[in-house]
Amino acid sequence: MRLNGINVSFLLSLLISVCLATAQKERCYDTGNFTTNSTYGRNRDQILASFPANVSSNGGFFTATLGQDSNKVYALGLCRGDSSSDICYSCINSSMHKLIASCPNQKEALSWGADPPCIVRYADRLIFEVLDLEPTDAGYNTGDVPSANLTQFDLVWESLMDSVVKKASTGSSTLKYATGEADVTTFLKIYALMQCTPDLSQENCDSCLRQSAIYYQGCCHGKQGGYVQKPNCLFRWDLYPFYVSNASTSATAPSLSPPPATASPPPPFSTNTTIKRGDGGIASQTLAAIFVPIVVIFIVAVAVIAVALLLKRRKKTRQLQDVNGKLFLDFNLFVGSLAS
Structure with a gap:
């Protein structure tokens, strides 16, 4: 929605950000x-x-x-x-x-x-290297994730959070922090950030961040972004980049490709074992798997058509012979009747 050339959605999101801040x-x-x-x-x-x-x-x-x-x-x-x-x-x-x-x-x-x-x-008590899960502060964006994408969205979201938790919790004694991003569709991407106070052990950091993700799912599932903050850890995700990306603290993007089909023998005419191309093209083995069956089917189809045409021609020849024989017999009978 636009009003006098101004994007109202942008203004609303800006207003929400100001209120949260x-x-x-x-x-x-x-x-x-x-x-x-x-x-x-x-x-x-x-x-x-x-x-x-x-x-x-x-x-x-x-x-x-x-x-x-x-x-x-x-x-x-x-x-x-x-x-x-x-x-x-x-x-x-x-x-x-x-x-x-x-x-x-x-x-x-x-x-x-x-x-x-x-x-x-x-x-007035020891708070170093101690996991405290309360109190909790949380918030979310008011927009909803499109319902048509929600199932796939949840799968990607959960996989991404798991990757970022692992990356952050395995950090050092001076920094336990990670970010990550994952594509849901061509036009929809999830961005996530997690961090613990680095005095926590890997186990406690992992627990704090997972509890934060669970807390978010309980309060705000289906919303377009949000955050959860606890005394020992920070968690936020959104549908746009909100952090400064750094390769050393970026979690590996999750892969949710469908499982490969049951292995089958290689195509008989393919001897090239190239599997992957960096330019995004189709692998030669894949091309062979596509075109070899097509060629075989084409040859079989041509053979079937040729046999069918040959049988049809022979049938027509027999019919012509039968007709000629019948005509010749009828003519002799006609001549005989005239002679008598």
């Missing part, structure tokens, strides 16, 4: 409070103030502690894997200030930042 992304835990100007409060503010520089200068991930015993603060920061240093700094800085303002005296809190997201967490 400005939505509340902070979570204040109810596990305990501290008093204003307490030692814990000062430690929290101090450690969070150092995070924009520390996270952005350490590859997008940083952990730290400050204080002792009950005043000890554990803090963690993560930027999305494709964020530049400047974007990372900006996201962590904004999230840190919003977190302090939104949770002024909570001993534990979490922020997922804006778009692209980043994670800022602090707590």
Whole structure:
């Protein structure tokens, strides 16, 4: 739909993006409070103030502690894997200030930042190398996947998510991040991004991302894109590219080609074993498999037609002979009758 030359769908999607970007992304835990100007409060503010520089200068991930015993603060920061240093700094800085303002005296809190997201967490307990699946933040696009493509779409979607989960969870101790894309049809492609805090083990990262995908299917199946964010992992997918692609972090695109037919003997006239051509043409073995049966059928058909024509000619010859014989007999009888 267009209005005065402006694509209304584009404006709606832009509006949705703005709303998602400005939505509340902070979570204040109810596990305990501290008093204003307490030692814990000062430690929290101090450690969070150092995070924009520390996270952005350490590859997008940083952990730290400050204080002792009950005043000890554990803090963690993560930027999305494709964020530049400047974007990372900006996201962590904004999230840190919003977190302090939104949770002024909570001993534990979490922020997922804006778009692209980043994670800022602090707590009065150990949060490093620990899998936390709650709380969860999720959202989706309001458009629906075309129902005619939904079955095939689901197959491609699930296969792609599995590939991206495996790629992300097998990352390093400094980066567990992956993206991937897959074609549903010629004009429909799925893009996906997944990331864990790299302090998680491969098993815990895998679990966090799969739980995120399951959560999305439960709340938002059939929608044209969305996201799920947990304390230890980020997940998003859409029908357009929304990340900076990098070959080193790209998962292998899934292949959902139909299984090959039962093997059969090679064509009798084909000796070329070429299977694949890089230019996208048909393999010579495939051409032989196509044309050899056609040639055989053509030869058989010609032979059948030739035999049929020969039999037809012989039949006509016999009929002509029979007619001539009958005429000759009738003529002799006629002459005989005149003589008598």
